Amino acid sequence: MEIILDVTDLHIEFHDHELPETVVEDFDLMLGKGEIVGIVGESGSGKSMSALAIAGLLNRHSMEKTGKIMFNGDNLLTCNRNKLRTYQGDEISIIFQEPMTSLNPVKKIGWQVEEPLFIHHPEISKTDRKKRAIAMLESVGLENASEVYNMYPHELSGGMRQRVMIAAAMIGNPQILIADEPTTALDVTVQAQIVELLKKLNREMGTSIIFISHDLSLVRQLCQRVIVMQKGVIVETGNTENVFRNPRDPYTKKLIAAIPKIDLGD
């Protein structure tokens, strides 16, 4: 399998207080083309921080990042900001936990879905952009796509907004989609639909996905490989089924034991 993203020894430290606070330590991740990797762990385990670092969105002054995030021959941690921007939204996309607030409230859906094309492919004409945006909205499962195109975020439900976020993230046909707890804020039924949608996009467009969640059952449904994190450190990694069947680390065992099981009774 061709490796498209190679993260080694990622180390993130905050300097907000007198003592530096390490939020991610020795994080390694190799992502193959078309692969779906899950990162699980409780809140504060550093999973979202690692994801934001890969997406190039950790840019506070009071922090230190070391290690390597190699993509397309560039180290995303040290490369020029302009270079990084050419990847953001075009080759590496991200969707977030909060679909209700992640869209700009005063811009139309169509405009927001088209934006990555507008930024990265100015050669595409306005009509083509619109065509592609509507097609993308359709393929993320929004039935009345041409109507949604002219709507504003507040007119859509949380699940629909997350679909719009996915459409905007996928319109540039990126190599990597980072999904940072994309279903946490949604209803259970909608959660399953979003997971199905990610599966479908992965299959049809060949996009590699980094799926971050604290919900192990979702990770089991979706990911071939899983990374378990605790307090900024990877405690276990491997094939999802293997990890689930034979967890080696006590923390992983605890996480698996915590999955609510449906008791069908006798």
Next chain:
Amino acid sequence: MKYIIKKFFSTIVTLVVVSLCVFLAFNVIPGDPALRKLGTEASQELIEQTRQQMGLNDPLLVRYVRWFTSFLHGDMGTSYNYNVPVAGMIIDKIPITLTMAVMSFLLTILVSIPLGIATAKHENGLLDKTITITNQIIMAIPPFFSGILITFIFGMIFKLFTPGGFVSYTEDMSKFIRYLIFPSVAIALPKIAMTVKMLRSSLLDEAEKDYTRTAYSRGNNTSGVLYRHVLKNAMIPVITFLGMLLADMVAGSIVIEQVFSIPGISRILLASISNRDYPVVQAIIMGISAIVIVINLFVDIIYRIIDPRIEIAE
């Protein structure tokens, strides 16, 4: 469209309510207009006759409707002091005061928006720090004082204008505008300081929002995020504020007109208040209220254009 019609009607209702308040207020104030007109020496019969003539014996509501409808037709009553129509007294003063208010308003927008953006963009930079301190100082200086300073510095030292040398718009438009620049600056200065501060904090608030992170994740640079995403959101509270400022500038030009010896509305207003020339005061107050209400209508409409969520909230 439905929204605009709705707002338009509520504006009319507001105008009627305000006019009722103004009318009632001037009826509560002691003093008999007939007596005022005739003087204390007049005989009781003559007073009664004049009261009848002036319609003062009619019920309150009848008098209000008569006053309001004639007001709408441009008849604002007759001045007690000069015995001439109020409309004629103020009609050629209105452009002076309004021009000055509009000029200060434009100045406020033209200066504060770029400055607000610059300070927010380079938060805690040298420019930001300088402007923040300058803002504090300017906000603390009342317009009449900055007016005196401006007169002294630009009028007497640099001789950019002749203090007291007001030229009416009927004589020379360009000289009229040139003279008004300086009082407009005096009015605008504290407003600029406030608007810069407000826009800066609004921009910085918006920059913390989730959608900003989304914008960056799509490959936007700082300018892209600022102009394509944040600015429009940040302008929503600022527009409300600017609407209030414009209304305030119309009313607030009164002091400045005195400082710069401009024969605008304020001179008549002050004279009428001290002479108890109520019809004039009433007309001017009504006029200022109407302007404020109409400005609010425009602010609401602009609001609606910028923020698509308003309609649902209605």
